[in-house]
Amino acid sequence: MSHNCAYVRQHYQVPAEIGRRVIAYGKPGVILADRGHYIGVVLDEDPKKRIRNYHPTHEMKYGEMAETLPLKEWLVLPFKHDWDDLDWSREAREDLVRIWAAIRSQARYKAYERLQDYCHGIRAMLHFKVRRA
Structure with a gap:
């Protein structure tokens, strides 16, 4: 899925791609959408599993690729x-x-x-x- 989040990876120099684990504002989640200048993240604690926009560099820590996806x-x-x-x-x-x-x-x-x-x-x-x- 290397074509996903290509703009964000190039412009912000971060390893964003769909399926990667992240910590957004101190809360763990998974990237599930390429939203142009933003990344769409589903937080683990969200019971409705909504994709929310996050800036790729603001209080964002990138981890390994997820074993399974929430959606x-x-x-x-x-x-x-x-x-x-x-x-x-x-x-x-x-x-x-x-x-x-x-x-x-x-x-x-x-x-x-x-x-x-x-x-x-x-x-x-x-x-x-x-x-x-």
Whole structure:
């Protein structure tokens, strides 16, 4: 996953990448998202396992790569497409939404939140197809 957090690694000279353990403001967690100038971290103590933005150098200590991740990566195929319809070309891959979530239904809802400007309502989420990445 060396392509993840490439900007942060280059600009801030830190070993940030998805799956790396960190101590953010004295609390342990795992990096799970590349957020441009920030890194998305899930703290171990957070019962809802929310990804929160942290500055890569401000009170941040980097550790080893995590053995397991607190969330799973999901692929979401929106808008009445089907997995068998994809030819997996570059255009088809751009239709997929990658989401980090604990369970399938949470992945579906997070994809809806990201795509709600393109949906006519929350019922569109019912047509999303979800599977593990």
